[in-house]
Amino acid sequence: MPDDGNFDPVANLATVRARMSAAATAAGRHPRDVTLVAVSKTHGASKIESLIAAGQRVFGENRVQEAQGKYPALKAAHPDLELHLIGPLQTNKVRDAIALFDIIETVDRPKLAAELAKEMVRQNRRPACFVQVNTGEEAQKAGVAPRDADTFIRTCIREHGLPVVGVMCIPPFDEEPSLHFALLRKIAERNALAKLSMGMSADYEAAIRFGATHVRVGTALFGARNVR
Ligand SMILES: *Cc1c(COP(=O)(O)O)cnc(C)c1O
Numbered sequence: 001m002p003d004d005g006n007f008d009p010v011a012n013l014a015t016v017r018a019r020m021s022a023a024a025t026a027a028g029r030h031p032r033d034v035t036l037v038a039v040s041k042t043h044g045a046s047k048i049e050s051l052i053a054a055g056q057r058v059f060g061e062n063r064v065q066e067a068q069g070k071y072p073a074l075k076a077a078h079p080d081l082e083l084h085l086i087g088p089l090q091t092n093k094v095r096d097a098i099a100l101f102d103i104i105e106t107v108d109r110p111k112l113a114a115e116l117a118k119e120m121v122r123q124n125r126r127p128a129c130f131v132q133v134n135t136g137e138e139a140q141k142a143g144v145a146p147r148d149a150d151t152f153i154r155t156c157i158r159e160h161g162l163p164v165v166g167v168m169c170i171p172p173f174d175e176e177p178s179l180h181f182a183l184l185r186k187i188a189e190r191n192a193l194a195k196l197s198m199g200m201s202a203d204y205e206a207a208i209r210f211g212a213t214h215v216r217v218g219t220a221l222f223g224a225r226n227v228r
Pocket residue numbers: 039041062086087170200201202216217218219220
């Protein structure tokens with residue numbers, strides 16, 4: 001992959017979109033049923049602006065504070081942007097997250113679910129939620145364990161009234177992702193959730209084959225990140 005300096009996000013966007021379409025079509029799905037979440041963490045507003053100018057509207061950030069530095073101005077200039085939170089959310093950041101993000105992909109514990117519900121009422125804003133599932137059961141990774149997913153999803157919806165629309169996973173770095181994609185899909189199906197956020201730069205086509213409705217792609221669009 002070329003390094004950051006020579007990376008053209010607009011050309012990359014066309015490539016990623018074409019590959020997404022081909023993967024969807026090959027799987028008997030309609031390309032419009034898969035949404036590209038352009039992951040802009042660590043990248044500056046000018047790169048993001050170039051993708052917006054090329055028609056991209058859905059973006060993802062993994063840190064509330066970093067997103068607060070970039071997105072209020074971008075959203076003011078482009079009111080149709082849709083911003084996804086894809087990183088761990090601390091309860092002391094819930095207020096800021098509800099104010100800024102349109103989708104929260106990382107709901108993973110009862111205390112967070114309760115805080116989100118409370119803050120949605122307070123701000124009269126209801127960002128759609130995904131429950132993050134730690135499909136690889138990795139100690140260092142966020143997400144609810146697969147065996148606890150059904151109960152947790154039910155608690156989020158029935159007890160807290162959260163608008164849960166789907167599930168999200170980040171497979172272990174060194175494992176074949178397809179098993180994780182298949183597991184996530186099963187969890188979505190048995191909980192009657194329509195949305196599946198899975199697949200990143202290295203494996204978004206496989207994820208689409210397994211039913212992803214949202215792929216989260218950073219490096220293949222913006223180039224390598226210097227940090228994280
Ligand atoms: C950074 C990140 C991505 C994008 O990863 P790439 O490999 O750069 O495409 C996707 N999902 C999450 C949760 C991330 O933090």
